[in-house]
Amino acid sequence: xxxFLIRRVIGALVILLVISAVTFFLFYAIPRDPARMACGKVCxxxxxxxxxxxxxxxxPMPVQYWHWLQGIFVGxxxxxxxxxxxxxxxxxxxxxxxxxxxxxxxxxxTISLALGAAFFFLIIGVGAGMIAAVKQGTWMDKTxxxxxxxxxxxxxxxxxxxxxxFLVQQLGVLDPPSYTPFTENPGAWVSGLLLPWxxxxxxxxxxxxxxxRSQLVEQLSEDxxxxxxxxxxxxxxxxxxxxxxxAMGPIVTIFGIDMGTLIGGAIITESTFSLQGLGTxxxxxxxxxxxxxxxxxxVVAATAIVFANxxxxxxxxxxxxxxxLA
Amino acid sequence: xxxxxxxxxxxxxxxDESAEKSTTSPAxxxxxxxxxxxxxxxxxxxxxxxxxxxxxxxFFFVIALCAxxxxxxxxxxxxxxxxxxxxxxxxxxxxxxxxxxxIDGDFWFGVEPAMGRDVFTFxxxxxxxxxxxxxATTVLVTLIGVxxxxxxxxxxxxxxxxxxxxxxxxxxxxxxxxxxxxxxxxYGLFVAPDEEIPTSLRATCLILVLxxxxxxxxxxxxRGQVLALRERxxxxxxxxxxxxxxxxxxxxxxxxxxxxxxxxxxLMLPAFVTAEAGLAFLGVGxxxxxxxxxxxxxxxxxxxTDDITFMIFPGVSMIIFVLAFNLLGDSVRDAxxxxxxx
Numbered sequence: 001x002x003x004f005l006i007r008r009v010i011g012a013l014v015i016l017l018v019i020s021a022v023t024f025f026l027f028y029a030i031p032r033d034p035a036r037m038a039c040g041k042v043c044x045x046x047x048x049x050x051x052x053x054x055x056x057x058x059x060p061m062p063v064q065y066w067h068w069l070q071g072i073f074v075g076x077x078x079x080x081x082x083x084x085x086x087x088x089x090x091x092x093x094x095x096x097x098x099x100x101x102x103x104x105x106x107x108x109x110t111i112s113l114a115l116g117a118a119f120f121f122l123i124i125g126v127g128a129g130m131i132a133a134v135k136q137g138t139w140m141d142k143t144x145x146x147x148x149x150x151x152x153x154x155x156x157x158x159x160x161x162x163x164x165x166f167l168v169q170q171l172g173v174l175d176p177p178s179y180t181p182f183t184e185n186p187g188a189w190v191s192g193l194l195l196p197w198x199x200x201x202x203x204x205x206x207x208x209x210x211x212x213r214s215q216l217v218e219q220l221s222e223d224x225x226x227x228x229x230x231x232x233x234x235x236x237x238x239x240x241x242x243x244x245x246x247a248m249g250p251i252v253t254i255f256g257i258d259m260g261t262l263i264g265g266a267i268i269t270e271s272t273f274s275l276q277g278l279g280t281x282x283x284x285x286x287x288x289x290x291x292x293x294x295x296x297x298x299v300v301a302a303t304a305i306v307f308a309n310x311x312x313x314x315x316x317x318x319x320x321x322x323x324x325l326a
Numbered sequence: 327x328x329x330x331x332x333x334x335x336x337x338x339x340x341x342d343e344s345a346e347k348s349t350t351s352p353a354x355x356x357x358x359x360x361x362x363x364x365x366x367x368x369x370x371x372x373x374x375x376x377x378x379x380x381x382x383x384x385f386f387f388v389i390a391l392c393a394x395x396x397x398x399x400x401x402x403x404x405x406x407x408x409x410x411x412x413x414x415x416x417x418x419x420x421x422x423x424x425x426x427x428x429i430d431g432d433f434w435f436g437v438e439p440a441m442g443r444d445v446f447t448f449x450x451x452x453x454x455x456x457x458x459x460x461x462a463t464t465v466l467v468t469l470i471g472v473x474x475x476x477x478x479x480x481x482x483x484x485x486x487x488x489x490x491x492x493x494x495x496x497x498x499x500x501x502x503x504x505x506x507x508x509x510x511x512x513y514g515l516f517v518a519p520d521e522e523i524p525t526s527l528r529a530t531c532l533i534l535v536l537x538x539x540x541x542x543x544x545x546x547x548x549r550g551q552v553l554a555l556r557e558r559x560x561x562x563x564x565x566x567x568x569x570x571x572x573x574x575x576x577x578x579x580x581x582x583x584x585x586x587x588x589x590x591x592x593l594m595l596p597a598f599v600t601a602e603a604g605l606a607f608l609g610v611g612x613x614x615x616x617x618x619x620x621x622x623x624x625x626x627x628x629x630x631t632d633d634i635t636f637m638i639f640p641g642v643s644m645i646i647f648v649l650a651f652n653l654l655g656d657s658v659r660d661a662x663x664x665x666x667x668x
Binding site: 022271 | 494495498499500501502503504506507508509510511596600603604607608609610620623626627630631634637640641644645648649652653
């Protein structure tokens with residue numbers, strides 16, 4: 001178990017290193033001068049040279065990358081700007097704030113969005129899938145299957161606006177999407193994010209219903225289920241003690257992937273509902289050519305995905321004892 | 327005593343069977359001598375959902391191909407701002423005067439608010455752009471995925487390890503984020519920062535970026551399949567008879583891989599359609615005034631509170647297309663691989 005964790009974490013760090021390096025070199029391959037952009041509107045040759053030195057852009061690329069990596073672990077000093085504390089991802093070109101601070105202010109929105117949506121799509125999706133599997137062939141099964149097919153064809157950038165138009169503007173049953181910190185006002189936190197949660201869960205539910213159903217159907221036809229039934233265990237007992245465990249593995253896997261993607265930036269969702277999270281920050285960084293910001297968001301997003309995968313493997317092993325971590 | 331009798335009985339039975347077969351074989355029996363392809367086609371034809379969704383998908387492709395012809399017959403184009411030129415279409419605030427987004431006999435799907443373009447032609451040209459990009463991407467992704475997957479699986483060893491790690495990294499990239507982040511990089515490779523980016527270049531760059539991040543999953547799938555096939559007797563036999571690697575790959579392995587390749591690529595195309603539209607929606611893919619599904623939704627988003635009709639057309643047509651294509655993908659899988667469970 002411990003050795004498995006160590007190995008996976010090292011593997012994850014290697015992947016993150018590769019991703020950050022690829023991103024770093026590709027972004028700096030854009031034939032635009034980063035110093036020119038950091039310098040702002042009032043800029044002469046002397047100032048430009050100063051900015052170039054301050055940002056460390058005068059150095060060769062690998063040296064720059066090395067400084068950037070160093071910044072994450074020990075912090076970094078910028079001449080003329082000051083010291084940037086330990087997890088330092090550089091300074092944004094546009095708002096001249098440390099990138100990490102900006103990401104920290106955006107992260108709660110993105111995490112709230114992901115967790116709330118997960119709560120809904122797990123309950124609805126897995127629940128519907130279970131009902132469909134147990135009541136195979138009935139109208140409930142057919143409804144669940146067709147709804148999940150429809151749901152998987154929906155797009156957030158369309159459904160989101162339609163929902164906002166009808167539920168918020170016309171009927172007024174939901175509040176317009178906004179983010180209030182949970183610690184400030186839990187009620188406003190829920191009411192502001194309820195619409196994005198529901199819309200996200202409509203789209204994500206489909207996959208879970210389908211997966212849960214097919215996994216359970218497969219498990220319920222296994223020999224061990226028949227044996228357990230023959231020994232006299234009740235249907236409910238077999239279902240919740242054995243079949244369920246066997247079926248959950250693949251669902252945990254896709255859940256991990258989905259959570260990684262959602263925390264890594266539900267870019268389209270955040271733009272649709274005009275929420276200020278990691279995703280919208282990334283889009284703005286692209287339009288502003290704010291390289292340090294873009295690099296920072298990418299690395300944070302990749303970290304979320306990679307570590308979500310490790311977490312998934314651990315949970316997988318807890319649910320299904322047949323999987324041995326070695 | 328028992329074993330000899332059993333072994334004696336066995337060949338007897340076999341000769342019986344072959345004798346029976348030889349009597350029936352002269353008569354043309356339709357249930358025999360069918361290729362797997364013909365069998366799959368027969369299974370597919372019996373699947374009503376599959377046939378209907380195939381018709382819908384074909385309908386969309388025909389519209390996309392014939393967009394110039396349709397708009398010529400209809401008498402309008404997607405670029406002219408009719409609302410600005412013809413009085414009585416848009417009011418002072420820029421919204422259609424007639425109800426339901428200005429739908430009438432002249433403008434079948436209404437008039438776009440503010441710009442005043444014709445929604446119908448804009449939509450069919452938009453479908454044309456989106457399908458062109460998605461189809462080209464699917465073809466490229468399949469091609470690269472197949473080549474890389476088979477190479478990795480067949481060669482094994484260090485090559486396989488290296489390709490496997492590249493796939494690992496690619497699959498843990500946050501994909502949407504990378505699409506939006508890399509578009510400017512790719513544009514920057516071709517065009518100086520201040521220059522206008524031509525539409526054809528935008529489309530090419532989109533295809534390149536979508537392909538660069540798309541091939542990994544199909545390559546991984548095929549690698550696994552090849553690993554299983556490589557150890558089979560017929561491949562061994564081909565190797566022993568001195569077949570070249572190219573022959574083994576193209577004549578022995580590839581015919582066994584058509585099923586997963588076809589299934590994967592039919593499931594991939596709608597995903598690329600929505601990915602492309604998503605990028606256009608975010609403003610990093612195809613941009614206005616080029617007609618595109620995502621561009622239309624982005625335009626619609628700016629005035630959805632006042633005129634929802636405009637958004638309904640691209641939104642609903644995209645849902646119909648994606649739904650039909652997903653159903654088609656399921657039917658293709660059922661037809662080619664009847665044992666697989668959903």
